[in-house]
Amino acid sequence: AQTVTQSQPEMSVQEAETVTLSCTYDTSESDYYLFWYKQPPSRQMILVIRQEAYKQQNATENRFSVNFQKAAKSFSLKISDSQLGDAAMYFCAYLGNQFYFGTGTSLTVIP
Amino acid sequence: KAGVTQTPRYLIKTRGQQVTLSCSPISGHRSVSWYQQTPGQGLQFLFEYFSETQRNKGNFPGRFSGRQFSNSRSEMNVSTLELGDSALYLCASSSNTGRSIDYGYTFGSGTRLTVV
Numbered sequence: 001a002q003t004v005t006q007s008q009p010e011m012s013v014q015e016a017e018t019v020t021l022s023c024t025y026d027t028s029e030s031d032y033y034l035f036w037y038k039q040p041p042s043r044q045m046i047l048v049i050r051q052e053a054y055k056q057q058n059a060t061e062n063r064f065s066v067n068f069q070k071a072a073k074s075f076s077l078k079i080s081d082s083q084l085g086d087a088a089m090y091f092c093a094y095l096g097n098q099f100y101f102g103t104g105t106s107l108t109v110i111p
Numbered sequence: 112k113a114g115v116t117q118t119p120r121y122l123i124k125t126r127g128q129q130v131t132l133s134c135s136p137i138s139g140h141r142s143v144s145w146y147q148q149t150p151g152q153g154l155q156f157l158f159e160y161f162s163e164t165q166r167n168k169g170n171f172p173g174r175f176s177g178r179q180f181s182n183s184r185s186e187m188n189v190s191t192l193e194l195g196d197s198a199l200y201l202c203a204s205s206s207n208t209g210r211s212i213d214y215g216y217t218f219g220s221g222t223r224l225t226v227v
Contacts, residue, residue, distance in 0.1 A: 035216075043201075043223075045201060046218075047215050047217070097167055098159065098167050098169065099144070100156070
């Protein structure tokens with residue numbers, strides 16, 4: 001079975017600074033997708049960014065970007081110019097025939 | 112465009128009872144998947160339905176079941192509730208018709224089930 005590992009249970013960042021959240025995964029599949037989801041206290045999982053495994057170019061969505069290293073099975077999320085609203089639990093997710101989620105990283109943004 | 116709607120938001124049940132949770136997907140989405148989120152086990156995939164057919168199933172006991180209706184709305188049922196079934200149950204909808212993704216998966220706000 002596929003596994004997703006987030007080794008940072010908690011992270012903090014100063015407002016306006018940059019933070020990187022780590023994620024590694026294990027799979028034998030060649031065709032899959034990777035996601036970062038954000039879960040604020042409202043509980044809803046909000047899509048932050050996604051990456052198709054066959055694309056070599058790293059995905060970018062405004063202040064959010066990923067560093068996708070397929071050979072190393074690494075998929076880190078960089079948040080630039082951090083804002084107070086970025087504070088949440090962040091989940092890395094792998095999608096093959098089903099979703100596998102990491103255990104999450106709780107991000108605190110310090111004013 | 113309305114999002115994914117899950118009802119009820121909160122539910123308290125007694126051990127041994129059964130419960131039914133509902134998920135209404137985004138209009139036009141034909142895939143609905145269900146997840147259990149607990150502090151101990153994290154987010155775990157329960158099952159996925161596409162066009163009224165169960166397409167995939169996670170590693171949960173048979174007490175957990177689901178179905179999807181012709182309008183793509185889905186229900187999840189848990190019978191003979193156990194204390195360990197207390198969790199946040201999330202559903203997600205997608206328009207995907209296979210391994211490709213059109214718009215990704217959109218999640219609802221979940222149903223918080225407490226078993227006492």
